[in-house]
Amino acid sequence: DIVMTQSPDSLAVSLGGRATINCKSSQTVLSSSNNQNYLAWYQQKPGQPPKLLIYWASTRESGVPERFSGSGSGTHFTLTISSLQAEDVAVYYCQQHYSIPPTFGQGTKVEIK
Amino acid sequence: QVQPQQWGTGLLKPSETLSLTCAVHGEPFSDYYWSWIRQPPGKGLEWIGEIDHGGTTKYNPSLRSRVTISIDTSNNQFFLSLTSVTAADTAVYYCARDYGWFGPWGQGTLVTVSS
Numbered sequence: 001d002i003v004m005t006q007s008p009d010s011l012a013v014s015l016g017g018r019a020t021i022n023c024k025s026s027q028t029v030l031s032s033s034n035n036q037n038y039l040a041w042y043q044q045k046p047g048q049p050p051k052l053l054i055y056w057a058s059t060r061e062s063g064v065p066e067r068f069s070g071s072g073s074g075t076h077f078t079l080t081i082s083s084l085q086a087e088d089v090a091v092y093y094c095q096q097h098y099s100i101p102p103t104f105g106q107g108t109k110v111e112i113k
Numbered sequence: 114q115v116q117p118q119q120w121g122t123g124l125l126k127p128s129e130t131l132s133l134t135c136a137v138h139g140e141p142f143s144d145y146y147w148s149w150i151r152q153p154p155g156k157g158l159e160w161i162g163e164i165d166h167g168g169t170t171k172y173n174p175s176l177r178s179r180v181t182i183s184i185d186t187s188n189n190q191f192f193l194s195l196t197s198v199t200a201a202d203t204a205v206y207y208c209a210r211d212y213g214w215f216g217p218w219g220q221g222t223l224v225t226v227s228s
Contacts, residue, residue: 038213040213040214040215042215049207049209049218049219049220049221050158050207050215050216050218051216051218052214052215052216052217055212055213055214061216093157093158095158095214095215097213097214100171101160101173101174101175102160102213103160104157104158104159104160105157106157107157
């Protein structure tokens with residue numbers, strides 16, 4: 001299985017500040033056949049299912065605010081929230097779908113400082 | 114837009130079989146893959162398996178011996194069966210549309226295994 005490791009486990013950011021979450025995979029999730037990174041990001045608020053934010057490492061899902069952006073390639077990826085809003089308090093997960101089974105990072109909890 | 118709705122038994126005893134149903138409304142069911150994913154209380158996400166409209170399945174090797182995912186395309190539903198449950202299977206179980214990434218997700222069903 002590909003192991004996904006996120007850092008940090010939690011972070012506190014001021015309202016309007018930048019939040020940066022890192023995700024590292026134990027092997028590449030970049031496909032040589034289509035040059036796509038098989039990496040997605042999710043947001044999960046308490047008592048709710050995860051919500052897809054980004055796929056192909058950097059493509060925002062429809063309706064997701066522009067302050068959410070994804071970057072990276074190969075084995076290192078980043079989710080950035082450019083200007084943290086109160087409604088962004090949640091746990092964020094990365095996920096690879098390069099190989100079966102798809103696997104998730106352990107999650108990063110984002111709070112307001 | 115497709116919106117999965119799920120239901121099933123929420124309290125099981127050890128050794129019993131977990132059974133969940135996911136119904137999909139809003140878009141052609143047969144165009145997609147469908148997955149089950151679980152989340153133990155306070156923990157992370159684990160993919161259980163997927164099915165396509167033709168009934169072809171893929172399972173997480175960690176659960177393969179106990180899992181069956183099936184489908185009823187005439188009613189836009191798919192199903193999860195997990196046999197011989199233990200306390201370690203206590204989790205919120207989600208169904209979701211599967212593009213490789215997952216979304217949208219069902220609302221989740223808490224399944225508790227306790228004697």
